[in-house]
Amino acid sequence: MKPVATTRSAAGIPTGLLAVWWIVASEIVIFGGLLAAYLMYRLSHDAWAGHAANTNTAIGTVNTFVLLTSSLFAVLAHQAAEKGDGKKAARFLLFTIGGALCFLMIKGYEWNYEISHGMTITTNTFWSFYYTAAGIHASHVIAGAIIMAVVAKDAAKGLELQRVELIGIYWHFVDVVWIFLFPLLYIAK
């Protein structure tokens, strides 16, 4: 079914890895552009520190912890896949997905609270950035969780185990984006 092209590795890097790094690189510049724009605005508007004071640092911290834990499970899944244990890898991936769902639920609670207290996307440009950046990040969390479910389904049958590492790389990237968002949106006040 697969073309011969897929099996070659002239550059010495596995093809899947090359593709994932391509995706990660293109995502880095998307978030890079967004965060650079945010920083530019932030540095020229002192009032934003006041707006940022309304974000809930405790919830942000919990969510950071949740995402980091889910990343740990992704690493464990990769280790299991390296050993050829598809079932175990799938189980760890399910834990990772659990982390993602947990993250989204907390996020949903947080947004619900903020919106009901009058801090919406149109309140001011700080909040526009807040919802846009976190929203784009959350959409990546959702996409990652869905892809992980597909990978876990195959991995449980012992198929396509190399994909466990690839989705892991993507997941770490999603994690790292949050590591940048968290201090910029929550801590700097």
Next chain:
Amino acid sequence: MAELIPTQPDPGHEDDHHHGEQSFVSKYLLSTDHKVIAMQYMFTGMAMALIGGFMAYAFRMQLAFPGMDVPFFGIVTPANYVALVTNHGAIMIFWVAMPVLIAAFGNYLIPLMVGCDDMVFPKINRLSYQVFLVSAIVLLSSFFVEGGGFGGAWTTYPPLSAKAEYNLTPLGSSLFIGAVGIEFIAFLLGGINFITTAMNSRAPGMKLYDIPMVIWMIVIASILFMVSVGPLLAGAIMLIFDQQLHTAFYDPNRGGDPVLWQHLFWFFGHPEVYVVLLPAVGITAEIITVFSRKKLFAYRTVLNTAIGTGVLSFCVWAHHQFISGIDPRMANVFTLTTLLISIPIAEMMFVYIATLYGGAIRLTTPMLWALAFIFEFLIGGVTGIFLGASGADIYMHDTYFVLAHFHYTFFPIAIIGTYAGVTYWFPKMFGKMMSDRLGKLHFWGTIIPFNFIFIPLFFLGAGGQHRRIYDFQNFPALAGEGMQDLRILATVSLVVMLGFQVVFFYNFIISLMRGEKAGKNPWKANTLEWTAESPPPHGNWKVLPTVYRGPYEYSVPGREKDYWPQDEPN
């Protein structure tokens, strides 16, 4: 359509690829074969080129004969006029140059020229075309919604683009931005395959410096595109939020900054020029070496200049914003970087001219197109110097001089480059030779009117005439002697040029039906695609080739033949 895709069974790959009886839909519309996807991109691009060309016809008629009832269009209102110029630009760059030069040639050539049977991720490849098709449909649909198509230039500067009360196209502007965003995603998806296939799926023996130049150029272009487009994608999301959710990212009255968009846009917009330029430069390299039977002069220098151009292209974006209210001190830095770009580009041109020295030049149709690319692009290049120099740009900015300059770069890239590539690879794509006589008629019928469209516009620009002006009768002091005559000359030349495109389509169809059979290697070229059948079957080769040397070993002393295919052991 039946000619497009080989139908003969291919025993070597029967197991790998499930063929057998396939319906028209699964064979041509849902195929994952890189050649089919390339053709989809190419024909979509050509259809969009016709639409973009028709738009140019409509607004140029208005410029030459203000207020006239344009045949096949009607009266051009001011709203029509801005929507036409906006979408003409966007279509020609995003829906013609990009799909044809990068996606169509990239898809067709990369697997064939690096010697493998398909792209690495055929399904992602198919998805990329489908996403691209959606983007084209979204764009075209913007003309039929309430308020009509967006008319705020392809640069979509906010606040004009951000608020319906300013642009008067409440839906058209969002559909426009949305279409561009979707199109970017299509090319990011496509890029995955270009990089992985060119880097990882090379034939055994093909070292980095054995890769044909056009493949290098497409790979570098894909990387440039990927790096530059990200910030603009983020910016586009912010702009759509401004339009639809009424956020204030670009609204100066509520704490936003409209100039931010200009930075994001041009950080992408300038590299984008090189994204489409490089593939055309690569196509030219293949053609001039084959038809002058010469080795490419200083292969590594060409590669380095391409990389150098790419790196520098990220440092020049603000030369589009000299007079847009940025800190005036910044202009000095960007003048410096902009003029530095003339160095790799000039070197590239010198290399191509040097390649011609000592050759045995055959002036076939593809060779004429390739030579025309060099000459016309030279004009585009030297006129760019006026605009990169900040002091002169104060006067030249947004005049017809700018317009003529970038048409002298984009026309060679998108139109001449495409015709060069199509006429050169036509025998491989369809197994038939194109008529050389009709091809040359089409060549001269395109090139001569092209120069008569845009050379007058240089003079208009030097006379201070601005672009995007609906009716010049409002500016009596600027309507100097003969200015209107120059506009009429440009418009008439455009109509003549568009008329001559019929010759190409006639030649295309007549050659498909009755052309001479091409054989595997009609041009006696070295690169791998010419060792496959014409047209190549699904899977390209029965036995995938092995590579023994670089792609440009023509006229090697001591050999009987004047070419030395890459896959011949000796």
Next chain:
Amino acid sequence: MIQSYLAQGSTYAGDIDFLFDMIFWIVGVWFLISSGVFFWLVFKFRVSGNEGTAQYITGEEKSQKRWITIPHLLVLVCDVFIIWGAVRVWYDIKQHLPEPDREVRVITQQWAWTFVHPGQDGNFDTADDIHTVNELRLEKDAVYHYHLTSNDVMHDFSVPVFRLKQDAIPGRVITGWFTPTLLGEFDIQCAEICGIGHGLMPARLVVESAADHAAWMTEQSPVKFAAVAPQVGEN
């Protein structure tokens, strides 16, 4: 070269025209040489049919490569000249503002221009400000500072006879300068697309002698002629 199409109407118009001419001759020579070599090579080495043998030149040896490295260095030298010229002109026009004799406000909007003169007291936002719509009257040989702003979208204050162009950004006031040197009536254009009326946004520029201008100012002054209704376009 530009002056043959359009008169030089400001003190720095000549500088821009000189820079344009300098670049024209530098790149013109380069263009003629490279296209001359190009056509000569095509003509000299063309063959008919499939005859003829080509030379094998890799272009990798030093003796061959100098055919491109030497021109390449010469391009760099020319670039230095052009950069020097461009930066000098740019500095004079956009970076270094001489002391003004007069000031004028330029307010852009979809799709009209409002010009505000401070009137006889020399201060803006006083009762004797003079507002004009789509007509700018200036005094010859006076150093003007303009304060450019926009009420809605991006516009561009372009005065081709002055060789001046500056974008107007809503929410910002951009200050620049010019000194008119030519009497007469000229065009002001908007040079940044600003919606469907962009092409229909002309304004007239009238440069008059100091005496005429003073007379006009007095005549227009809203303080003296209180009966005259306020001008349209006041914001």
